[in-house]
Amino acid sequence: MNKVKIGIIKEGKVPVDKRVPLTPKKCVEAMQEFPDAEVVVQPSDVRCFTDKEYEELNIPLQQDLNDCDVLMGVKEVPIDQLIPGKTYFFFSHTIKKQPHNAKLLRAILEKNIRMIDYELLTNAQGQRVVAFGRYAGIVGAYNGILTYGKKWDLFDLKPAYLCHEMEDMQEEYFKVKLPPIKIAVTGGGRVAGGAMEVLNKMGIRKVSVFDYLYKQFKEPVYAQLHSGDYNTRPDVEVWDSPDFYANPHLYQSTFRKFTRVTDLLLACAYWDPRAPKLFSEEDTRQPDFKIDTIADITCDVDGSIPTTTRSTTITEPAYDYNPESGKQEAAYSRKGNITIMAVDNLPCELPRNASRDFGRHIIDFVFPQFFNQDEGGMLERATIAKGGKLTERFSYLQDYVAAAVV
Template identity: 85%
Template sequence: MGKLKFGIIKEGKIPVDKRVPLTPKKCVEALQEFPEMEIVVQPSDIRCFTDAEYRELHIPMQEDLNDCDVLMGVKEVPIDQLIPNKTYMFFSHTIKKQPHNAKLLRAILDKNITLLDYETLKSADGQRVVAFGRYAGIVGAYNGILTYGKKHKLFDLKPAYLCHEMEDMQEEYFKVKLPPIKIAVTGGGRVAGGAMEVLDKMGIRKVSVFDYLYKQFTEPVYAQLHSGDYNARPDVEVWDSPDFYANPHLYKSTFRKFTKVTDLLLACAYWDPRAPKLFTEEETRKPDFRIDTIADITCDVDGSIPTTKSATTITNPAYDYNPETGVVEPPYSRADNITIMAVDNLPCELPRNASRDFGRLLIDNVFPHFFNGDAEGMLARATIARDGKLTERFSYLEDYANSATNNKEKQETV
């Protein structure tokens, strides 16, 4: 078997993303682990790791990537930068038929590109093997605490994006002095795990769901809430997780009991649009609705958190939701408002750490399949397009991809 050449592309999407799929040290590690592998890096002035850092470890820099077998990025590649007949790996944000990327998928098919999406790389039992979720949780929880402290004029933390590394952010933890509030963390995956890492390191104690609901504390505490803690099927008495994930539309939210005792909500749970929302806008107007700060870390606009009216940016991370009017207002403008943090690209705030984590997952969980003939079929299952066509698993995207052509024809006709 000959060498397989991987090229790390310069991110072209605007706004810029500073993350990389492989850091300089992870490149070295990958090359040691897989002797049949070659890696070259396209020069970039926007990466969180400089060209010099790659050169120091003797990773070749190469502007023209036409001789590469696999091209790797993070975000969507601009259509005019796609090289025909190549294999690409990046987050394409197409599998949910995101309207703004129909043209991208159409171009990938037209240019005969093989596309593997990181989001579709899964183990045989359906678990994702690479993601930035942990760092979404880490930054999201930090931003949630920062927002709560700012709202109540308790402390001012340095924003995560102004910290060079996570270690610098952790230096800010000592400033956190919270009253005996209750913090709810929803979810059981990587995102929730990252959020709880931050709370634990800040010295905030985890308590059981029962104690969270029914006991008073003299210190700040948090509880991790799973789907069964705040959803119920009216016609079934016993919680059944597989049934909930198969039939979320048959369930009702029971989150109301948590809105009466929670001060800060860190929303980290994946939400199926068929599932009930955690609460309603009407419920936010009830006198016993206690939540006044929400970090919507999953950032589903008008999703599980109905007060998330729009995503926010890294530099302007928060806004207020006025429960009385249902209108969005400037952040921290009124004590009775609910302050929402809904940054939709949280891992970008700690790009160096997030990139290291991501590279680790690639080396452990993805690269082996390129050199063992894809024995488990992981790469095949993750392939959205090949030979100018959608693969069978993703054939449901055909109308979506064709919509870009149809829209173009309509515009030309007009």
């Protein structure tokens, strides 16, 4: 590509997502750094940055985006809003054959659209370069602390979605006064990193896994747990991370040792359906099962956390799980229940901050590919559909598409 015109589309999915791929300042930065890039914005009354904020920085508002080369959104684009023949970037939620998006992918093929999925943008080492994970962790940890405080009538935090910016949310941290509880954070990626940012700023001390398991403290503490801390392969003595990720079905969970000492669990680890669950519903009925609050930040329904039987909403983020009956109950209805926070779109609670972070990734990793002939093949690897066909890497979606009726 030489000159590239990029259109920031209005989000059309319901419920509405207020995030944007590029904030007003990031639009300016992108055009300064890449003089052959032109960015225009489709007017929107729902996004977290207003039309006026774009106009004030001389970013053109343009309703008709037919003359754009590239169209960028966040969530899935409604079928009737797709412009044929264009290159689109958004989270398509199709690569796992999600049933509700089969029609969308079929329409993309029929409209000869090049579909590039943010989730698939990776560097040469296979690491994702564009993601909202950090903010999922930040909001998820905050919600977890909020939920624990509410369950035990310790403090009352303002919900993140009612805060204009993250700085407003951080003003709430001073209210947090916790007893000497133990908090487990699973995972080692962006999500866990975001969660630990919050705990650190709240003044909660990080301790080693050994100390977490075997020592008592006079203050609240947390430990970061990696896969090797709570999984084992019975026929292998030494932990081998590559083997675990290649053969998770050969492993057994040893998380039970953590359920005996943990009060609050912040689940931030990616979970492969072939891997063992952290614990069982039967485990929750054992007298020594101590966890009473879970923030399932990854929010895999019927996934690694068996008590996550449904996702929750931003405005009603929690429900109770009754270990005795195995049934859901109203949030905070009984102290003996396990209170679950399972919001599946956490970054939407701080859309302005999350959008700034996301735009940073777009400028650093995606924009250069427009002008270097996609050196390294980043865009090609992330392309699901092109020229009316599925790309070779995603040919396995053919039956998924064929079964869809548009």
